[in-house]
Amino acid sequence: DGGITQSPKYLFRKEGQNVTLSCEQNLNHDAMYWYRQDPGQGLRLIYYSQIVNDFQKGDIAEGYSVSREKKESFPLTVTSAQKNPTAFYLCASSGALSGANVLTFGAGSRLTVL
Amino acid sequence: AQKVTQAQTEISVVEKEDVTLDCVYETRDTTYYLFWYKQPPSGELVFLIRRNSFDEQNEISGRYSWNFQKSTSSFNFTITASQVVDSAVYFCALSEAPSNTGNQFYFGTGTSLTVIP
Numbered sequence: 001d002g003g004i005t006q007s008p009k010y011l012f013r014k015e016g017q018n019v020t021l022s023c024e025q026n027l028n029h030d031a032m033y034w035y036r037q038d039p040g041q042g043l044r045l046i047y048y049s050q051i052v053n054d055f056q057k058g059d060i061a062e063g064y065s066v067s068r069e070k071k072e073s074f075p076l077t078v079t080s081a082q083k084n085p086t087a088f089y090l091c092a093s094s095g096a097l098s099g100a101n102v103l104t105f106g107a108g109s110r111l112t113v114l
Numbered sequence: 115a116q117k118v119t120q121a122q123t124e125i126s127v128v129e130k131e132d133v134t135l136d137c138v139y140e141t142r143d144t145t146y147y148l149f150w151y152k153q154p155p156s157g158e159l160v161f162l163i164r165r166n167s168f169d170e171q172n173e174i175s176g177r178y179s180w181n182f183q184k185s186t187s188s189f190n191f192t193i194t195a196s197q198v199v200d201s202a203v204y205f206c207a208l209s210e211a212p213s214n215t216g217n218q219f220y221f222g223t224g225t226s227l228t229v230i231p
Contacts, residue, residue, distance in 0.1 A: 033219075040123070042205065042223035058218075088157065102149070103207075103219060105159040 002027045004106035006091050011111045013078075013085070021076045021109045023091035030095065032074035033103065036060060037088040046089075049074055078111060086113045117141065118208050120222035127196050128230050135191045135225045137206030143167075148182065148189045149207040153224070159205065165189065196229045203227070 004025045035043040045058030049068040063082025078085045089109045094101040119138045127133045150162040177194045206222045
């Protein structure tokens, strides 16, 4: 079945540590996105990528980094510079470079900083 | 400014009641798309519907219906005869015409619906 796989589902981190969240899709989608979800704040865009080796900052990119070396993969690193990283992280993809295609979401990764 | 507003933070209804979730959007584009997604307790967002700005026809899919009104910039979602399985957070979203860096999606803050048996 085609879809988006996010791992790990739950992750605990000590303050000062970097962590990387994995996002892999087998939908052959060009565009991939990372969102952060906090209670009562909806989804906020961290980074997005329309093609391999290119990505754009979203509304809350500070303290995060991404790479897009392969079409299928868009990992997100939460760095120690992110002051409040505890949140639910959602990866998504869509099918074309233009037009408003439907976003397909992964199951999410919940990060907790201890 | 918030591009998508979902003023209802939480709604509770008794099973079999009808419920309408409100969505108001803001855009200067003439071409745009509106979406509704459902987020059950498992966390994964599930796509429900997409409408483009040129199609104001209301749509019905089973117990779900959507009312798109450009005059009031609203895209409301009604669940008829609600069921416990409808309990979830529902998000409305807007996508405008693509820029040279692609198109972004703007999400509302979500409405948490609880259907009481």
